[in-house]
Amino acid sequence: MIAMTAMVGLGVALYASGRGRDRARGRADFWPLWLMTLGALNALFLSNDLFNVYVAFEILGLAAVGLTALARSLAAIRAAFDYLVAGLTGSLLLLLGVALAYAAAGRVDLDAVAELAQTAQGRVALRLILSGLAVKAALFPLHFWMPAAHSSAAPAASALLSALVVKAALYVALRMSLEGGVAVDPLRAALAVAGSGAMLWGAWNALRAERLKLLVAHSTVAQVGLIALALGVAGTGPLWQAAALLMLSHALAKAAMFLAVGRIAEELGHDRISGLNREELRPGAAEFAFAIAAISLVGLPPTAGFIGKWVLLEGLIEDGAWHWVGLVLAGTALSAAYLARVVARCLRGGPHVAPGARRPAWRAGDVAALGLATAALLLGLASALPFALLEVGIA
Amino acid sequence: MSTAFDILVALGGLACAGIALVAGNRIGSVAAFVIMGFFVALAWVRLGAPDVALAEAAIGAGLTGALLLRSANRLGPVREAGVPIAVHGIAACLSLALAGGIVWAFATGTAEAVYPSLVAARVGESGVSNPVTAVLLNFRAWDTLLEVAVLVVALLLVSGLAPVRIAPAPPSELVLPFLRIVVPVAVLLAGHLLWKGATAPGGAFQAAALLTGGGLALALCGLLGAGRRTGHVLVLAGLGGLALFLAAALGAAILTGGLLDYPAGSAKVWIIAIESALTLSIAAMLVSLFLGPSEGVRDDR
Numbered sequence: 001m002i003a004m005t006a007m008v009g010l011g012v013a014l015y016a017s018g019r020g021r022d023r024a025r026g027r028a029d030f031w032p033l034w035l036m037t038l039g040a041l042n043a044l045f046l047s048n049d050l051f052n053v054y055v056a057f058e059i060l061g062l063a064a065v066g067l068t069a070l071a072r073s074l075a076a077i078r079a080a081f082d083y084l085v086a087g088l089t090g091s092l093l094l095l096l097g098v099a100l101a102y103a104a105a106g107r108v109d110l111d112a113v114a115e116l117a118q119t120a121q122g123r124v125a126l127r128l129i130l131s132g133l134a135v136k137a138a139l140f141p142l143h144f145w146m147p148a149a150h151s152s153a154a155p156a157a158s159a160l161l162s163a164l165v166v167k168a169a170l171y172v173a174l175r176m177s178l179e180g181g182v183a184v185d186p187l188r189a190a191l192a193v194a195g196s197g198a199m200l201w202g203a204w205n206a207l208r209a210e211r212l213k214l215l216v217a218h219s220t221v222a223q224v225g226l227i228a229l230a231l232g233v234a235g236t237g238p239l240w241q242a243a244a245l246l247m248l249s250h251a252l253a254k255a256a257m258f259l260a261v262g263r264i265a266e267e268l269g270h271d272r273i274s275g276l277n278r279e280e281l282r283p284g285a286a287e288f289a290f291a292i293a294a295i296s297l298v299g300l301p302p303t304a305g306f307i308g309k310w311v312l313l314e315g316l317i318e319d320g321a322w323h324w325v326g327l328v329l330a331g332t333a334l335s336a337a338y339l340a341r342v343v344a345r346c347l348r349g350g351p352h353v354a355p356g357a358r359r360p361a362w363r364a365g366d367v368a369a370l371g372l373a374t375a376a377l378l379l380g381l382a383s384a385l386p387f388a389l390l391e392v393g394i395a
Numbered sequence: 396m397s398t399a400f401d402i403l404v405a406l407g408g409l410a411c412a413g414i415a416l417v418a419g420n421r422i423g424s425v426a427a428f429v430i431m432g433f434f435v436a437l438a439w440v441r442l443g444a445p446d447v448a449l450a451e452a453a454i455g456a457g458l459t460g461a462l463l464l465r466s467a468n469r470l471g472p473v474r475e476a477g478v479p480i481a482v483h484g485i486a487a488c489l490s491l492a493l494a495g496g497i498v499w500a501f502a503t504g505t506a507e508a509v510y511p512s513l514v515a516a517r518v519g520e521s522g523v524s525n526p527v528t529a530v531l532l533n534f535r536a537w538d539t540l541l542e543v544a545v546l547v548v549a550l551l552l553v554s555g556l557a558p559v560r561i562a563p564a565p566p567s568e569l570v571l572p573f574l575r576i577v578v579p580v581a582v583l584l585a586g587h588l589l590w591k592g593a594t595a596p597g598g599a600f601q602a603a604a605l606l607t608g609g610g611l612a613l614a615l616c617g618l619l620g621a622g623r624r625t626g627h628v629l630v631l632a633g634l635g636g637l638a639l640f641l642a643a644a645l646g647a648a649i650l651t652g653g654l655l656d657y658p659a660g661s662a663k664v665w666i667i668a669i670e671s672a673l674t675l676s677i678a679a680m681l682v683s684l685f686l687g688p689s690e691g692v693r694d695d696r
Contacts, residue, residue: 055541121500
């Protein structure tokens with residue numbers, strides 16, 4: 001598990017350096033909130049105690065709300081307020097669950113989860129904790145706050161929120177699932193069903209989205225669904241590694257995607273999908289980064305997303321769980337469809353571009369987006385490394 | 396007799412909660428909420444948790460009430476939002492189901508808590524004899540550190556986003572003599588609570604809430620200085636508490652090899668030092684949360 005933390009920490013560091021090179025447009029308020037977010041994430045990943053986890057979530061939630069509100073438009077403030085209310089509801093459920101866990105098991109460290117699953121009270125506590133986590137991770141059908149929050153924040157903030165903050169809740173769910181043993185199977189089944197719902201619903205909305213950022217935000221709903229499904233079907237078996245790898249690859253790819261979208265919107269002056277193929281502008285590095293990130297999200301070789309999905313599907317086929325295989329494949333096809341809407345419009349050239357079209361200039365944001373996207377690609381090529389680390393984590 | 400009192404407290408709390416929900420105007424709701432806070436604090440006293448009672452009365456009822464009143468004042472009267480009755484019904488059913496489930500689970504819970512006996516066995520090593528303080532600042536000091544970080548984030552949010560700072564009214568003739576008594580008493584009581592926290596109920600959070608009360612009384616009468624300097628000093632003091640706590644954590648780590656693992660024998664000194672710093676810094680943070688950023692700070696951006 002420590003290795004998993006280290007891997008995510010690496011993602012965080014990569015992101016941080018990416019952001020560091022990003023244009024200095026962020027206001028002075030951005031940096032302290034950003035540091036607090038990273039600190040809370042590290043505290044969370046290293047924690048072995050449910051109450052620690054709760055407090056870390058409080059820091060994370062407040063800082064994330066701040067990051068959303070930093071854009072200061074009316075939509076962003078409204079989305080941030082919705083996010084605050086949703087986050088507090090999640091925290092309240094989590095806190096109730098932790099208190100109940102204390103009443104049921106007499107202690108609150110994560111090792112107690114297996115013990116909790118034995119008693120009826122403990123199961124109620126676990127259910128409460130899990131529903132709190134589901135609100136925080138924006139798992140279908142509790143995702144209502146998320147697309148608005150992620151699409152109205154500033155690009156760097158959305159990248160941080162979408163890539164890392166929702167992962168925190170998924171990570172805790174993973175930890176609990178691993179500690180819980182066989183007794184929490186009903187909860188895992190619920191996770192898998194909610195995950196499949198999220199995958200289909202998020203993809204459907206992404207297909208219909210008119211704005212680029214909204215599409216990417218709905219795609220996060222779908223991807224969170226995929227990861228939750230992986231968690232749900234994995235149990236304590238080796239499949240959880242697939243879930244962990246999917247988390248990592250989504251973190252990298254989604255951060256790259258949001259940064260790329262920010263750059264594209266900056267060049268075009270808007271982020272409507274229908275207006276992407278403008279004649280007087282050649283495709284730039286940001287579009288390239290978006291395409292690579294899209295490949296990783298869909299799960300085409302040689303990206304990390306592919307390896308994660310491959311391991312997941314292989315395990316499912318071995319178990320003969322064909323309905324899950326079908327769902328995963330359907331989700332993949334849908335994500336390919338909605339991402340193709342964007343990528344197809346970026347792949348313009350030849351006669352579609354006016355002769356005097358200008359090329360967008362290189363900016364630090366392009367470098368950051370491209371770097372993260374390439375990292376997602378390389379993680380796939382060198383996927384032996386995370387798997388070796390995850391193996392260490394088990395031992 | 397005591398049973399009758401308990402029932403009265405419970406009914407009073409529920410009634411105030413009901414009034415807060417149905418009251419037509421914001422000020423009325425907030426007033427009912429504050430009174431409910433006092434009933435809850437009384438309930439904590441009856442449950443044998445005076446630490447929680449103090450915190451609830453000072454922070455839950457007092458400071459939250461003040462913050463809510465401030466916001467209610469800015470928001471103006473309630474406009475009928477026209478929430479359909481079905482939504483009310485669903486919300487009521489959900490919360491009743493949740494409450495019922497929790498009551499059932501707690502009523503039937505049988506497990507022996509692991510921690511109290513551990514704490515009781517080792518409270519002597521912690522340097523203080525009040526088990527609550529021992530847990531908050533020694534055994535689970537990491538959680539407290541994170542809690543302070545939560546407050547710092549709130550402060551950052553307010554200084555980044557908060558709207559206009561409130562304009563203090565000029566003090567009337569009766570207010571000044573009142574302040575001359577209340578503010579020193581608040582400071583004295585805060586110090587008392589802080590010092591007693593080692594052996595009896597009390598501690599940094601409660602003391603800070605009292606100090607905040609005094610500070611707010613000063614600020615609302617325009618005696619705290621609305622300028623840029625005060626704002627900076629308050630924010631710096633707010634951040635200083637977390638910084639000092641972190642420094643103490645790292646220092647203890649260097650000295651003993653464990654984060655927040657105080658050197659044997661001198662634990663009390665460490666705890667008192669950290670608590671004093673926390674009291675000042677929490678009070679500064681709460682005051683600046685209430686006041687909002689000063690004009691000067693906002694102009695910097």
